[in-house]
Amino acid sequence: MSVEVQSQPIARQPDLRTLTRLLTALALVGLLAAPFVVYPVLLMSMLCFALFACAFNLLIGYVGLLSFGHATFFGGAAYFTAHAVKVWGWDPLAGILLGVLGAAILGLVVGFLAIRRQGIYFAMITLALGQMFAFICLQVPFTHGEDGIQGVPRGHLLGFIDLNEPLSMYYVTLAIFLFGFFAVWRIVNSPFGNILKAIRENERRAVSLGYRVDRYKLGAFVMSAALAGLAGGTKAIVFQFATLTDVQWQMSGEVILMTLLGGIGTLVGPVVGAAFVIALQNYLASSDFPVTVLIGIIFVVCVLVFRRGVVGELLEFVRRREGRPD
Amino acid sequence: MMVNATPILNASGITMEFRGFVAVNNVNLSIREGTIHALIGPNGAGKTTVFNMLTKFLTPTRGSIEFRGRDITGLKPAEVARLGLVRSFQISAVFPHLTVLDNVRIALQRPAGLSTQFWRSSNVLSRLDEQAIELIEAVNLAAYTHLPAVELPYGRKRALEIATTLALDPAMLLLDEPMAGMGHEDIGRISDLIRRISKGRTILMVEHNLHVVSDLCDRVTVLARGEILADGSYDVVSADPRVREAYMGTEHD
Numbered sequence: 207m208s209v210e211v212q213s214q215p216i217a218r219q220p221d222l223r224t225l226t227r228l229l230t231a232l233a234l235v236g237l238l239a240a241p242f243v244v245y246p247v248l249l250m251s252m253l254c255f256a257l258f259a260c261a262f263n264l265l266i267g268y269v270g271l272l273s274f275g276h277a278t279f280f281g282g283a284a285y286f287t288a289h290a291v292k293v294w295g296w297d298p299l300a301g302i303l304l305g306v307l308g309a310a311i312l313g314l315v316v317g318f319l320a321i322r323r324q325g326i327y328f329a330m331i332t333l334a335l336g337q338m339f340a341f342i343c344l345q346v347p348f349t350h351g352e353d354g355i356q357g358v359p360r361g362h363l364l365g366f367i368d369l370n371e372p373l374s375m376y377y378v379t380l381a382i383f384l385f386g387f388f389a390v391w392r393i394v395n396s397p398f399g400n401i402l403k404a405i406r407e408n409e410r411r412a413v414s415l416g417y418r419v420d421r422y423k424l425g426a427f428v429m430s431a432a433l434a435g436l437a438g439g440t441k442a443i444v445f446q447f448a449t450l451t452d453v454q455w456q457m458s459g460e461v462i463l464m465t466l467l468g469g470i471g472t473l474v475g476p477v478v479g480a481a482f483v484i485a486l487q488n489y490l491a492s493s494d495f496p497v498t499v500l501i502g503i504i505f506v507v508c509v510l511v512f513r514r515g516v517v518g519e520l521l522e523f524v525r526r527r528e529g530r531p532d
Numbered sequence: 533m534m535v536n537a538t539p540i541l542n543a544s545g546i547t548m549e550f551r552g553f554v555a556v557n558n559v560n561l562s563i564r565e566g567t568i569h570a571l572i573g574p575n576g577a578g579k580t581t582v583f584n585m586l587t588k589f590l591t592p593t594r595g596s597i598e599f600r601g602r603d604i605t606g607l608k609p610a611e612v613a614r615l616g617l618v619r620s621f622q623i624s625a626v627f628p629h630l631t632v633l634d635n636v637r638i639a640l641q642r643p644a645g646l647s648t649q650f651w652r653s654s655n656v657l658s659r660l661d662e663q664a665i666e667l668i669e670a671v672n673l674a675a676y677t678h679l680p681a682v683e684l685p686y687g688r689k690r691a692l693e694i695a696t697t698l699a700l701d702p703a704m705l706l707l708d709e710p711m712a713g714m715g716h717e718d719i720g721r722i723s724d725l726i727r728r729i730s731k732g733r734t735i736l737m738v739e740h741n742l743h744v745v746s747d748l749c750d751r752v753t754v755l756a757r758g759e760i761l762a763d764g765s766y767d768v769v770s771a772d773p774r775v776r777e778a779y780m781g782t783e784h785d
Contacts (some may be wrong), residue, residue, distance in 0.1 A: 397641055397657055404638045407627040414587065414625070415639050415700065416613035416646070429650065493603035 253383040254441040259431035259476030267471030275336025279309040281453030283435030288355040289446035301437035309435020317427030354449030469515025540565040573755035616703035624689040630681035639699035672720030687718030708738040751754040
């Protein structure tokens, strides 16, 4: 019996690997050629949110923690980057790195406080801390309250890449996105990621093997926050502003929706989900149809009909065709 | 067998209260190094609670615990495991969707210093394969190496759990009902396995199968209603009228 079960995946694996490589190459070519077909600002918006969703997915998909306060890291980083670039005149890359660092520190604080609780309590603590942070952003002078930080210059990356050129800006954003996507992939498929999987599978057992699981969860939380910060900082450069929208709870909700729609715990799912939601918002922005109503409907349908998300269901379909049991 | 007279684990006066209900009351346990020690007793006697206290999954309301001469009463469960006191669980504790190989490697990662590296490919873990496969072979699971743990038959899951625990090379193992729900054949196999791994280690096990206990264990502690009823060799304990009554009493329920 065991022989039969074992031989199947081994026989199929080379097939799947070539297919994966082919799809990856196609996606890369598509991403490189995209700005000649689609409006670059829309693409950059998709990339920023896709990275944000990937960062969020690292936490919910691979550690099983639902954070309801990820806007803090995304929006916080946007403020830090915008301030550094506009007021201090930093290089855009240095500004983005400051955003990442700031988001990581915020992640350390929020994670430290929230990680001791699980499930809904964890979500509620992150939400509450997120609300507190949004309030702070409304009050402190450097964020300029309701106005936000406007007119952030894109500047020259490393002094010589002119980011005012839409194409340069696009390729820099793409590079940042690919770096973040690769980072998530690497973390998930690393020795550390292996322990995260073990903790999600059976936390008590991981503890009894001597793993201080709180530290692993906190580590993953900080990494997720830092990557969310990378997305937020980049967004501040692309759109040249940072506002309250980015730190409010609706943004935390949006990233949950994107990830859920695309497929929690799949690497590509959050990218697909983010691209879909952004495209929809963009398409409906010019019509009178209320976007939130449609997104609400899609959300309900997703939860009712395809709970694994688009990519999750697709993978499940492939798996079932391979004849492997669930 | 050489039996060291000094206790490796010493619990004095440990008590566990849950909102006024005393689950375990003033238990003194002294486990000698190198022995297989059984903790038996009718259902609800508090055996698992004692286990949870010894491995710090519960903190005793009163009393203290010493392991290898060190007070561990205030430590966290992961710290206790790091000191070499490792437990198994009543409900088989494996990582269900990881393969047998991965299950064992998870345990090996920490001692090998390969558990926090998030920037490297998990391919580096292949250097643990040799050691892992050795452990897997030791519990006769070689044929299942690449199968997800969830697909193993029940008895094999327990064997995997033991292999995973052994990967830490612990000085002392706490096995919570290693034979629970097993068929005759599996019981024989796991008994042999426990005897084999007991060389150079101390084992404390909760077990219901008295045949296994008499066969395997050097010393037996009987727990009933949260208190120690008897303590000694199997022959002495099984002859104790109070022990007989405690067991008969539950059989009539």
